[in-house]
Amino acid sequence: MALVEVRGLYVSFGAVHAVVDIDLTVTAGASVALVGRNGAGKSTTLRVLAGVQPPSAGAIRVAGIDAAREPAAVRARVGYCPDVGGLIPRATPWEHLALAARLRDLPDGWQGRGRDLLERFDLGTVADRLTASFSHGMGRRLSVVLAAFHTPDVLLLDEPFDGVDPLGVEATMLVIAEARLAGAAVLVSTHLLPLAVEACDEAVVLRGGSVVAAAPATELAGELGATRYRSLLA
DSSP states (O other): OEEEEEEEEEEEETTEEEEEEEEEEEETTOEEEEEOSTTSSHHHHHHHHTTSSOOSEEEEEETTEETTTOHHHHHHHEEEEOSSOOSOTTSOHHHHHHHHHHHTTOOTTHHHHHHHHHHHTTOGGGTTSOGGGOOHHHHHHHHHHHHHTTOOSEEEEESTTTTOOHHHHHHHHHHHHHHHHTTOEEEEEOSOHHHHHHHOSEEEEEETTEEEEEEEGGGGOHHHHHHHHHHHHO
């Protein structure tokens, strides 16, 4: 079953065309990487799928919901790690989790999953520390925790590996694998090609806001894959 269906997505900011005629499908249990240079349209595409950026044109369905008409309903079904921001500087990781549990009306018992995720991402010892004092990598790890916390139908991770240490990368890979096993559709945006290949079974290459190639991620593995990837961006 397709949990993400995008047909003819356009996003414009005035005269700037950030996304141009993108088609994309992600089925339950699948993971797709969006790769490309900065400004390729990766983050904008994920923002539309997360229900936080309206499309200029196109048909976009997330978990069966029209993202243009019902963005709030989409936000209830996805877990979204934005590329920047998203954290409250004067709140602790535990307060972030408590707020998320309340906003999403999670049943009592969420505390156990919250503690487990914080420990996995090496944030257990700083669960009561203000996030304003966090390094970039710590903030990235907490953003992934918050995206996965409520076991969403669609998991959207925008640059989850940026500035993250090997332990955080390993924890993120495990979250992606668990989400897929639970039947979620996963989209990962990253400029780190080897990690995209490891995390996902399909790669979609964007350039200038458009799709220039879509192939099994293994075709972009190793030096031959990297050479092919560079040629697609030329």
